[in-house]
Amino acid sequence: MAKAVIQKNWYEIQAPEIFDADEVTETPAEKDSQVVGRKVREGLEDLMEGTDKYYADVTLKVTDVEGNKAFTEIAGMEVSKEYVSRMIRKRSDRFDLVHDTKTDDGKTVRIKVVGATVRNTSSKTLKDVRNAMKDLIDEEANSATYHEVMEMIFEDRLQDELRDIAEDIYPFRQLEIRKTELRD
Template sequence: MARRKRQTRVKDKWTMKKWFTLIAPEYFGMAEVGYTPADDESKVVGRTVEVTLAELTNDYSNQNPYKKLVFKVFRVAGENAYTKFHRFELTRDYLNSLTRRRTSKIEDIVDVQTADGYVLRVKSVAFTVKRCQSSQKRAIRKVMNEIVKENAKKSNFVQFLQEAILGKIPAEIYRSAKKIYPLRRVEIRKIEVLREPKEIVEERALAKAEEKVEAEA
């Protein structure tokens, strides 16, 4: 009898929930990237969804299946949960496939600010053809650091994301750093949002307040 009651409670709990459609940011085409259940829309805000670039663009060529994007819900309207960019990273399997014996792996981490005020943590990595010296590693790391900072400084958030994820910035690093030592590959392996511009935060807070007023009216 007790077991039947527990099963009934679990069933009732699920029947109270509804499914919300997760929507990618506008600069990623506002594609549907998944669904999430909740009995209250306030519980959806803050949830994250992970999708590969291949799934998002329906393009499985090149490294797209190994590029992961994480979006976070910031607003719910009706049955749609709208997301913002939270994190980008390469899969561990892909990075492991690039690591080889008797070669060097050079990594750099830098916090940058885009032209429109986003503060990001960017992690880049370079793989050499053969093992290089410590002085060459330092020189290549400096090139990586400077190119990432310069691109962030002159680009807005969306432009920087696109150029980092789609390969323009890694290609620029490759062209400059290979003059120091022959390289096999350069990648931006991770991008995280540390802080959004104050105007964006205030704009979202205002929109949320207006939606609450409309819902209560």
């Protein structure tokens, strides 16, 4: 087993340009073609300086290999299940939204939002919030590239706008983008 690993080449997995970190990790493979398509999960705190999202993981997918460097793109991000479960409390409603949207560069992104209301509320009120959020997500994504949308999510700019829209309709204790997926 150890002999098989020794005969393989090691490739440095590089983070996309929007992150502060350059090299994420290393991976062994016999050929370049075996590295393309691999996915790596890394904590957002490790990739971006100054973020307080200790509970978020970013999935990076290898798209290109040059020499011993493997270049990646963001395949998505996810918030830990423990963080989501701490958001929801008694006498409040859980709010969920799953919405597919297209970015300016033609990529389809599935964005999943989770939130907790201050008190129990009606399904009509939650539906109104959901519709307002879908419109905002579409508006923001249609005018930005995929990497710009992900950067807005990582820096909490999109979440702040979603909170502002939600607060106009009904007060929320917390609101977070729980998961994003690049759909191809």
